Each structure stands twice: as structure tokens, then as C-alpha cells.
Amino acid sequence: MFAYWPSLVGGMLIGLSSATLLILNGRIAGISGIVGAMLRRWRSDTAWRAAFLVGLMLGPLVFAALVGHRPPMRIAASVPVLVLAGLLVGFGTRLGSGCTSGHGVSGLARLSPRSFAAVGTFMATAAATVFLVRHVLGGP
Amino acid sequence: MxxxxxxxxxxxxxxxxxxxxxxxxxxxxxxxxxxxxxxxxxxxxxxxxxxxxxxxxxxxxxxxxxxxxxxxxxPANRRIDVKLIGGSAMFGIGWGLAGFCPGPALAAVPLGIPTALIFVAAMLAGMWCFGIMNSGARTN
Incomplete structure (x- = not known):
């Protein structure tokens, strides 16, 4: 039995989300961009961004209601590390114009050279960080 | 619609x-x-x-x-520049430290896990910092 069906089907749903937003609204489903633009003052496009985020947050609750249990979440990092990581993710995704969704899902699908460079970079630094934390420093 | x-x-x-x-x-x-x-x-x-x-x-x-x-x-920008690579590198380090990127972190908010909420708060702060610095850089 292929063990990765939930990953594959879940990924396809994420791709469907990206396709839906592009075909219907002409927008890229990039989470960091959708949220980052909302942190500035109210603009005409704040409403659809908010609607997307409400849907995003309802998704896991709907999933939990359908399957009867909450999706597992195991967080090993300490609070100071989580704060540092959050700051880096927030600032970095805005400076780099995207994250795993905008550059990863949408950008790679559009064959954008910028997105290929971004994905290669963040995959490399993420893997290097995990290597350093787990195999050099002996962390979680 | x-x-x-x-x-x-x-x-x-x-x-x-x-x-x-x-x-x-x-x-x-x-x-x-x-x-x-x-x-x-x-x-x-x-x-x-x-x-x-x-x-x-x-x-x-x-x-x-x-x-x-x-x-x-x-996005029509095709330039691979320092901002793209530097921002993506920062994002990757944060992603590797916590295991959270923006989409999953925000989607997990209603599940109410305190450490996940701490990460989200720090991520929003990081995005907000970028917004402040970026609006200061653009004076037009």
C-alpha cells in the first residue's frame, strides 16, 4: 500500500486552491503575500485576502470534523527558537517576495526563474539548518 | 463573487x-x-x-x-537579485528551526496550540517590520 496518498491528495487540493484563485480571481495564492499586504492600511483588496485567510483557517477544522480527529501537530522547538524562527520567516518571505506557496506551488507551476531560485535557496538553507540543529548541535 | x-x-x-x-x-x-x-x-x-x-x-x-x-x-519581475535570495535564505533558516512556513502556521491558529500561536505572532511581527522598513525606503 502506497503510504503517501494523503500527502499526494492533500498536495493536489493545495494545487486546486492555487488554480481556483488564478482562474477565477486572477491572483497568485501566496500566503505570505496575502497576509503581508493586509498588515498595511485597509485597501480595496483587503476583503478577498481576509476571506481567503478565513477559509484557510477553517480548512483544518472542517478536516477534523470529517475524519473525527484533529491533524497532529508536534512542535519540538523552544519558545525563544520559535520567536526567532517566526521573525525570520515573516521578514524573509516578504523580502524574498514569497514562501512555499507563492514561490513553491504557484511559481514552480508557472516555471518562473525567480521562484526556482527562491525554492532552491530556502530548501537549501532549511536543510542546512536542520542538519546543523540535529546532527551538529544535537537538538530536536 | x-x-x-x-x-x-x-x-x-x-x-x-x-x-x-x-x-x-x-x-x-x-x-x-x-x-x-x-x-x-x-x-x-x-x-x-x-x-x-x-x-x-x-x-x-x-x-x-x-x-x-x-x-x-x-508578478512580471524576472530579476534574480539579492533581496530574493537573501529573503529566501532567511525564510529557509526560520523554516528549518521551527518546521513552520506561513500557510501551515496560519491554518493552525484555530487549533489553539500556544507554541504555534507564538510562532504566528513572531511571523506577523517580522512581516510588519518589513512593511515599516519598506515603506520608509519608498518616499514617493
Missing amino acids: KIVAAFASGLLFGLGLAMSGMLDPARVLGFLDFAGAWDPSLAFVLGGAVVVSMAGTRVAGRMRRPALAESFDI
Whole structure:
């Protein structure tokens, strides 16, 4: 039995989300961009961004209601590390114009050279960080 | 209608994240840990997402305008610059430290796990800092 069906089907749903937003609204489903633009003052496009985020947050609750249990979440990092990581993710995704969704899902699908460079970079630094934390420093 | 479409897109995204297992930082870090017990599931998530997203991009490419909006709003920038690489590198370090990227972190908010909320607060602060610095740089 292929063990990765939930990953594959879940990924396809994420791709469907990206396709839906592009075909219907002409927008890229990039989470960091959708949220980052909302942190500035109210603009005409704040409403659809908010609607997307409400849907995003309802998704896991709907999933939990359908399957009867909450999706597992195991967080090993300490609070100071989580704060540092959050700051880096927030600032970095805005400076780099995207994250795993905008550059990863949408950008790679559009064959954008910028997105290929971004994905290669963040995959490399993420893997290097995990290597350093787990195999050099002996962390979680 | 644009608001409803954005909500539906967000809901699909959140469902997909929950089904795929990507809300769980331990699994994400397992994928990024190439030197340890590597968990390939995230590759199936990204693969499934990109294939479906690519089909959407093909459909959108044949449309003169999106179904519900006046025009497509797609990044036209093709320059691979220091901001793109530096920002992506920062993002990757944060992602590797916590196992959270923006989509899963925000989708997990209603699940109410305190450490996840701390990460989200720090991430929003990081995005906000970028907004402040960026608006200061643009004086027009």
C-alpha cells in the first residue's frame, strides 16, 4: 500500500486552491503575500485576502470534523527558537517576495526563474539548518 | 463573487494542508532532515500541488481575463537579485528551526496550540517590520 496518498491528495487540493484563485480571481495564492499586504492600511483588496485567510483557517477544522480527529501537530522547538524562527520567516518571505506557496506551488507551476531560485535557496538553507540543529548541535 | 472564490480557495488550501500532514512541524522537519530518517511525504505534497497548479496555469493562459476579475495580477519581475535570495535564505533558516512556513502556521491558529500561536505572532511581527522598513525606503 502506497503510504503517501494523503500527502499526494492533500498536495493536489493545495494545487486546486492555487488554480481556483488564478482562474477565477486572477491572483497568485501566496500566503505570505496575502497576509503581508493586509498588515498595511485597509485597501480595496483587503476583503478577498481576509476571506481567503478565513477559509484557510477553517480548512483544518472542517478536516477534523470529517475524519473525527484533529491533524497532529508536534512542535519540538523552544519558545525563544520559535520567536526567532517566526521573525525570520515573516521578514524573509516578504523580502524574498514569497514562501512555499507563492514561490513553491504557484511559481514552480508557472516555471518562473525567480521562484526556482527562491525554492532552491530556502530548501537549501532549511536543510542546512536542520542538519546543523540535529546532527551538529544535537537538538530536536 | 470574488470574495466567495477567495474563501473557497482558502478552504481548499486549509483542507489540503490538514490532509497532507504539513500542519505537523515534526513531519516537515523530517522531510528537511536528509541526513537522518528522511520522510519524503512533503515531496509528494509539493509534487501533487505543482502538477494541479500547472494545469490551472495552462487554463488561465488560454483565458483573456480571469472569470471574476478584470485582469490577471501575476508578478512580471524576472530579476534574480539579492533581496530574493537573501529573503529566501532567511525564510529557509526560520523554516528549518521551527518546521513552520506561513500557510501551515496560519491554518493552525484555530487549533489553539500556544507554541504555534507564538510562532504566528513572531511571523506577523517580522512581516510588519518589513512593511515599516519598506515603506520608509519608498518616499514617493
